[in-house]
Amino acid sequence: MNGIAIKKVKQKHFEKMVPFSFRKIGGYVLIVNEYGNYLFLEEPDFKDLVENGLPYGNRRLMEDFQKHNMIFTKETRAGVVDKALKRFRDPAHITNLHIIIATLRCNLKCLYCQANSVPGSTHGTDMSIETAEKVVDTIFQAPSEVLSIEFQGGEPLLNWEVVKHIIKYAKEVNKVKNRSISFNIVSNHTLIDDEKLDFLVENEVVMCMSLDGPDYVHNKNRGDNHALVVKNYRKVFDRYVNEGLERLPALIGTVTKHSLPYAREIVDEYRSLGSNSIFVRPPTTLGVAQKNWEKIGITTDEFLEFYAEIIDYVLEINHGGTYFTETFAIYILSKAIAGHEPGYVDLKSPCGAALGQLAYNYNGDVYTCDEARMLGHLGDDTFKIGTCGESTYTDLIMHKATKAVCLASTIESTPGCSMCVYKPYCGICPVQNYHESGELSPNVFTTRRHKINEGIMDILFERLLIPENSAVFLKWIEDYVGKRVQDDNAVIPDNGSERDNVPEEKECECEKSN
Amino acid sequence: MKNGGNGVEMHFSTKLFPAEAILGACHKFLAKCYVRVDYDESDARKIIVQLKPKDGETIDNLESEFRDEALDYSVKLKILKGTSRVRDQIFHIVFNPERISLASDNLQTELDTESRAEVFKLNDKMEKLLADIEEEEESFDYEDDPLGIATPWEEKYGQPDNILDPRQQIEDQAKKGLVIPTLNGEVVES
Amino acid sequence: MKVDFDKRIYKLSAVKEAVKDYGGFADFTISDTGRKIDVSVENIDYSDHENFIDEFCNYVIYKMGGK
Numbered sequence: 001m002n003g004i005a006i007k008k009v010k011q012k013h014f015e016k017m018v019p020f021s022f023r024k025i026g027g028y029v030l031i032v033n034e035y036g037n038y039l040f041l042e043e044p045d046f047k048d049l050v051e052n053g054l055p056y057g058n059r060r061l062m063e064d065f066q067k068h069n070m071i072f073t074k075e076t077r078a079g080v081v082d083k084a085l086k087r088f089r090d091p092a093h094i095t096n097l098h099i100i101i102a103t104l105r106c107n108l109k110c111l112y113c114q115a116n117s118v119p120g121s122t123h124g125t126d127m128s129i130e131t132a133e134k135v136v137d138t139i140f141q142a143p144s145e146v147l148s149i150e151f152q153g154g155e156p157l158l159n160w161e162v163v164k165h166i167i168k169y170a171k172e173v174n175k176v177k178n179r180s181i182s183f184n185i186v187s188n189h190t191l192i193d194d195e196k197l198d199f200l201v202e203n204e205v206v207m208c209m210s211l212d213g214p215d216y217v218h219n220k221n222r223g224d225n226h227a228l229v230v231k232n233y234r235k236v237f238d239r240y241v242n243e244g245l246e247r248l249p250a251l252i253g254t255v256t257k258h259s260l261p262y263a264r265e266i267v268d269e270y271r272s273l274g275s276n277s278i279f280v281r282p283p284t285t286l287g288v289a290q291k292n293w294e295k296i297g298i299t300t301d302e303f304l305e306f307y308a309e310i311i312d313y314v315l316e317i318n319h320g321g322t323y324f325t326e327t328f329a330i331y332i333l334s335k336a337i338a339g340h341e342p343g344y345v346d347l348k349s350p351c352g353a354a355l356g357q358l359a360y361n362y363n364g365d366v367y368t369c370d371e372a373r374m375l376g377h378l379g380d381d382t383f384k385i386g387t388c389g390e391s392t393y394t395d396l397i398m399h400k401a402t403k404a405v406c407l408a409s410t411i412e413s414t415p416g417c418s419m420c421v422y423k424p425y426c427g428i429c430p431v432q433n434y435h436e437s438g439e440l441s442p443n444v445f446t447t448r449r450h451k452i453n454e455g456i457m458d459i460l461f462e463r464l465l466i467p468e469n470s471a472v473f474l475k476w477i478e479d480y481v482g483k484r485v486q487d488d489n490a491v492i493p494d495n496g497s498e499r500d501n502v503p504e505e506k507e508c509e510c511e512k513s514n
Numbered sequence: 515m516k517n518g519g520n521g522v523e524m525h526f527s528t529k530l531f532p533a534e535a536i537l538g539a540c541h542k543f544l545a546k547c548y549v550r551v552d553y554d555e556s557d558a559r560k561i562i563v564q565l566k567p568k569d570g571e572t573i574d575n576l577e578s579e580f581r582d583e584a585l586d587y588s589v590k591l592k593i594l595k596g597t598s599r600v601r602d603q604i605f606h607i608v609f610n611p612e613r614i615s616l617a618s619d620n621l622q623t624e625l626d627t628e629s630r631a632e633v634f635k636l637n638d639k640m641e642k643l644l645a646d647i648e649e650e651e652e653s654f655d656y657e658d659d660p661l662g663i664a665t666p667w668e669e670k671y672g673q674p675d676n677i678l679d680p681r682q683q684i685e686d687q688a689k690k691g692l693v694i695p696t697l698n699g700e701v702v703e704s
Numbered sequence: 705m706k707v708d709f710d711k712r713i714y715k716l717s718a719v720k721e722a723v724k725d726y727g728g729f730a731d732f733t734i735s736d737t738g739r740k741i742d743v744s745v746e747n748i749d750y751s752d753h754e755n756f757i758d759e760f761c762n763y764v765i766y767k768m769g770g771k
Binding site for chain 1: 538541542544545585587588589590591592593594595596597598599600601603604605607608609
């Protein structure tokens, strides 16, 4: 086992233990139970555990096992069961993220656009007012108390009247339905003006915009608009700050071949604009990105090297006394360190498709997720599950494609994933798998996502072993979990314990369309 | 399988490496290698694994990588089987039919506040199930438990503030010198 | 060409599934010989027959699933 000579292993050694897996990380053995608690063991301790069973003579280790829910005893069972409940059974947010494609049109031509947007002058790809109302009516059939409506595209601002109408109409409907409702708009921010900004501020619409870094990176990916985007971002950011809005505009970047030499410069660009976080993600192979893969594509190894560079630089910034975070790391580490479920659809089991998010095309067609909708634009409607006005929410959720995607994204039953140490933190995307391999459930070891997620988690857990880093991560997680709990403030009525009331994380996948 | 000259053949004792573990390990190599698994015709206690890298694939230390993976899988299988009883108990609580029934009913229609509460209002039932488990636990051999691990934590040390507190987790690691123990001070500025 | 699978390692269902999925590229005949599952492969519609068999054997392992 990566250099640990194990001689004999008996299954009875584990009969009092909570199911767990392991992986050698940075000279230690990381063990993670099925519900996300983790513990680093020194190699001799791990060897002793698997060869001889629980080390009753080692008080320190036994206390560790007990406190970290690695043993199923009278005093750990409630904690273990509560974590299992959170992990496996949370019907409270079905379905809370609703992605609306107000238009397929876009005024930019980004090299990695996943959305197959059409030129701004194209006709026939705008959502109508009538369809928009049907979409909203469908959204309110979802049982989730928390509803998040996100506008994607295309560039949503090109169909501004419909965006406005959806927000107004949803608020009107909500007077009766009384849900907790929020709005997000994923825009390239080149078309924002005072009238639009007034409306967005008035309705507390959360704004998300793509910025790939300094102009010499951004403009290569997204066209010559860096100066305009930065100018508009500053204007929007300042306005949101002055109005005292809680959720400020967010930036998101996509890593392409053009980004690789500039990890530090990209972080510095974000910092210079007042952002205190960055969200680093690779391009997918959907849509235009596939056609331009030779120009923008990167290997998984290149991405992981870049991610490590970003994380190390971000940690360095924190060590220097400035608070700055990386969002994907927060999603993963909040599960590990705080037992918090961020609800990020890419890291759920089953994935967020249909249960966590639904995507509504400009014509009212409904897909299990936004990736499925993009696949639809490529001519493959495998994951189309209905049409607003014709299908009820129950029709959508009971559709065979919904069931297939849920089954295929259940990590616990996926060969190659079910015994992985990172299982509680990870997620599968059957739509991406289907697109890449033609199969919903290919051999995971051949998928890009497996290599990237495993690599990212190796990077994070290796850094977690370093004292200064773990203190920084802890601060991030405390802030993140604290904010979320405060935001949602939900409590299970029956057992008195606090339960995270977590909606699907806003995707803000700007690069899909803008 | 024709060995192109850069393949390897390995023999595994079924006593230490069950076929299931060998196949599990093979999974990871399917993308890069052609794999054959068979029993040794002359010794039924041995499994033979042949690996041949596919064209264009070069794998350093192929044999040791596979042996590591096979050992990992063997240990993980033992853990999987050894912990199955505990897993079943946990799943019995989490997925018991009454909970599923409640959740399913609510999926059909919109959840109102009252019915939402019902989904989670299972404390009594859960307690009963936990009590059943407690009885089951009596069959555990606590006599081999010099530390009194079966004794509730509260009885031994008092109730910790929050056993899932992130600080607690980090501090546990600190005991082993893996992280700094001084976590109360602000390490960064907002 | 022939290839066999030991039933102590392989499930007949996995072999059958693999044969079904590869059926468009060759003619397969499965026979159960007690301890082994014998698979006869003829009329392979692929230039490198040995490579085809190697890929098929990999696919059987893939179909065995795993944890």
